[in-house]
Amino acid sequence: MSAAAFDHALAEIAAGRIVVIGGDRLRGGDIDLMCAARHVTPQVINFMATHGRGLICLAVTPKRAKQLGLSLVNPGTARQTGRPFARSIEAASGVSTGISAADRAHTVAVAIAEGASAADIHSPGHVFPLIAQAGGVRARPSACEASIDLARLAGAGDAAVICSIMRDDGEMARLEDIGDLLREHHLAVADIGELIARLEGAAV
Amino acid sequence: MSESRITRRALIAGAGGAALAAPAIGQKLVDLGLPGGPSLRPLAPAFPGKDAMIVQRIRPPLLETPLGVLGDSAITPNEHFFVRWNWDFPTAINVANYRVAVGGAVKQAVELSLDDIVNAGEPVEVVAVNQCAGNGRGLSDPRVTGTQWGNGAMGCAKWTGVRLKDVLAKAGLAPGAKRVRFAGLDVPPMEGAPQFIKSVPLDIALRDDVLVAWGMNGAPLPMLHGYPLRIVVPGWFSTYWVKMLATIEVLSGEDDSYYVAKSYRIPARPITPEDKDFPTVSITAMPPRALITSHADGAVVKRGAPLTLRGLALGGDAALSRVDLVGEGFERPCTLGPDEGPYAFRLWEVTIPEVQQDLVGIGVRAANINGAVQPEALNWNPSGYARNVIERITLRAV
Numbered sequence: 001m002s003a004a005a006f007d008h009a010l011a012e013i014a015a016g017r018i019v020v021i022g023g024d025r026l027r028g029g030d031i032d033l034m035c036a037a038r039h040v041t042p043q044v045i046n047f048m049a050t051h052g053r054g055l056i057c058l059a060v061t062p063k064r065a066k067q068l069g070l071s072l073v074n075p076g077t078a079r080q081t082g083r084p085f086a087r088s089i090e091a092a093s094g095v096s097t098g099i100s101a102a103d104r105a106h107t108v109a110v111a112i113a114e115g116a117s118a119a120d121i122h123s124p125g126h127v128f129p130l131i132a133q134a135g136g137v138r139a140r141p142s143a144c145e146a147s148i149d150l151a152r153l154a155g156a157g158d159a160a161v162i163c164s165i166m167r168d169d170g171e172m173a174r175l176e177d178i179g180d181l182l183r184e185h186h187l188a189v190a191d192i193g194e195l196i197a198r199l200e201g202a203a204v
Numbered sequence: 205m206s207e208s209r210i211t212r213r214a215l216i217a218g219a220g221g222a223a224l225a226a227p228a229i230g231q232k233l234v235d236l237g238l239p240g241g242p243s244l245r246p247l248a249p250a251f252p253g254k255d256a257m258i259v260q261r262i263r264p265p266l267l268e269t270p271l272g273v274l275g276d277s278a279i280t281p282n283e284h285f286f287v288r289w290n291w292d293f294p295t296a297i298n299v300a301n302y303r304v305a306v307g308g309a310v311k312q313a314v315e316l317s318l319d320d321i322v323n324a325g326e327p328v329e330v331v332a333v334n335q336c337a338g339n340g341r342g343l344s345d346p347r348v349t350g351t352q353w354g355n356g357a358m359g360c361a362k363w364t365g366v367r368l369k370d371v372l373a374k375a376g377l378a379p380g381a382k383r384v385r386f387a388g389l390d391v392p393p394m395e396g397a398p399q400f401i402k403s404v405p406l407d408i409a410l411r412d413d414v415l416v417a418w419g420m421n422g423a424p425l426p427m428l429h430g431y432p433l434r435i436v437v438p439g440w441f442s443t444y445w446v447k448m449l450a451t452i453e454v455l456s457g458e459d460d461s462y463y464v465a466k467s468y469r470i471p472a473r474p475i476t477p478e479d480k481d482f483p484t485v486s487i488t489a490m491p492p493r494a495l496i497t498s499h500a501d502g503a504v505v506k507r508g509a510p511l512t513l514r515g516l517a518l519g520g521d522a523a524l525s526r527v528d529l530v531g532e533g534f535e536r537p538c539t540l541g542p543d544e545g546p547y548a549f550r551l552w553e554v555t556i557p558e559v560q561q562d563l564v565g566i567g568v569r570a571a572n573i574n575g576a577v578q579p580e581a582l583n584w585n586p587s588g589y590a591r592n593v594i595e596r597i598t599l600r601a602v
Contacts, residue, residue: 005395022396028349028586169260170242172349176290179393180263191396 036156054164069118090125275497280359311376325370341588364419398462439521489521519572
């Protein structure tokens with residue numbers, strides 16, 4: 001992946017657009033749609049539910065998780081799914097049944113608000129928080145951590161909504177399956193390997 | 205490599221043509237009998253040059269041959285031959301401008317026209333099975349990720365071409381040549397995704413039956429099968445049979461490209477689904493396989509009457525030696541049909557004189573002349589490659 005292509009993906013994230021994260025090393029090659037959490041709208045959630053069709057998750061830092069009173073459902077090392085799930089959440093107020101695109105976008109907005117606390121969310125709900133490693137994508141080269149580091153690099157906060165992409169036949173998509181989606185919606189691809197190289201280059 | 209990339213881009217630009225239009229999918233569905241996940245797939249005839257095929261993906265196309273059709277003949281007709289592409293490919297090729305770049309560790313890099321290649325050596329015909337490394341993946345239990353093929357991601361054709369070694373001779377191998385890598389005109393539509401390039405060791409590349417082919421069953425290669433040229437490696441899985449050939453690159457070292465070093469790999473030793481972090485090797489030669497195609501699982505047969513079962517088999521990377529019908533407490537040798545060569549499908553049939561009861565869990569077991577025999581248990585691996593467990597069905601006697 002070229003530096004220019006990666007910069008383009010960052011610019012897209014900064015502008016509030018959805019990008020695709022590729023190169024996850026912990027989830028068997030699954031790929032994800034990603035949008036910086038601060039830019040999430042009902043339209044973004046609807047796009048993910050329509051074209052991603054995986055679980056729509058909110059990736060947050062350990063600091064934010066603590067602020068919201070969230071902890072890992074399974075803190076052990078033998079997690080099966082590759083996703084560091086906390087218990088699911090819903091905004092404490094302002095939602096109806098919680099599942100509509102508008103409701104989920106609202107829950108995301110409440111959860112990432114500056115002064116948000118445990119009192120602002122209920123559980124269970126229809127948004128699935130993921131708690132990233134403090135060391136970010138360099139500590140754990142997976143989409144959860146990558147989405148937060150991508151948002152940071154783009155200057156778009158430190159939380160992101162991600163959704164894995166499923167094929168029509170129910171199999172999890174690879175990049176080779178989504179050419180039409182990329183073309184039709186002009187989606188940029190951000191590669192986790194390139195992200196790590198960029199962060200390590202900056203750290204030197 | 206950068207030079208050959210430029211050549212590839214230029215070729216694509218010269219090829220022109222619109223992207224393959226997505227065919228309308230009919231309502232007819234086929235049940236692949238997959239143990240996990242959605243099992244129904246549309247059966248569509250709408251791809252160019254194709255009869256009814258099981259549609260696993262529209263673009264880039266993944267089309268599977270219905271099993272009943274596969275068993276009709278040792279040679280699979282082009283219109284029924286399975287299709288597998290990793291990335292989008294041109295739908296028009298300007299043959300006048302078409303060139304294959306031969307470079308890397310060679311004495312003299314050359315760009316060869318279609319005529320240059322056709323005239324590079326004597327024409328050779330090989331009848332050989334072309335099988336996806338992931339054929340039958342969808343039947344894996346526990347299930348694995350990837351395209352959920354039934355057993356129809358294979359076919360057998362008569363391939364016509366020239367020897368790869370005659371094409372390589374046009375450039376001449378440089379000292380230290382170790383592998384030969386192929387790239388086609390199919391390219392990823394996004395930056396950051398690996399190009400589909402594959403390489404074989406030099407001793408394989410120089411085999412007398414490894415071809416740069418332009419003919420498939422007496423016709424020019426159809427677009428969906430890699431017009432105008434593809435690599436043919438009899439006995440090896442189709443991942444090496446690069447289509448729409450654009451470059452031939454001689455390597456003097458190992459191949460660290462994605463589809464060789466990272467993908468299309470199997471555990472070096474048998475593993476269980478719980479195993480993590482195990483050494484892997486590239487998937488290369490095919491093991492023997494046999495399928496019953498005359499009867500589907502659960503079919504009803506007549507009690508008290510003779511029953512003839514039919515199907516096909518392949519020896520893999522060596523000639524088939526025998527096929528046996530196996531069931532609970534019995535084995536019965538099958539009669540083999542005409543021999544089209546060591547790498548071809550071979551039809552078989554066997555007659556049970558009198559069906560007395562349900563035939564529970566019967567299957568056919570192929571062996572090749574090197575002593576490889578289909579195993580009783582699935583050689584499970586996380587990508588579902590090289591399936592060759594004995595496939596079993598149950599027939600109800602009524």
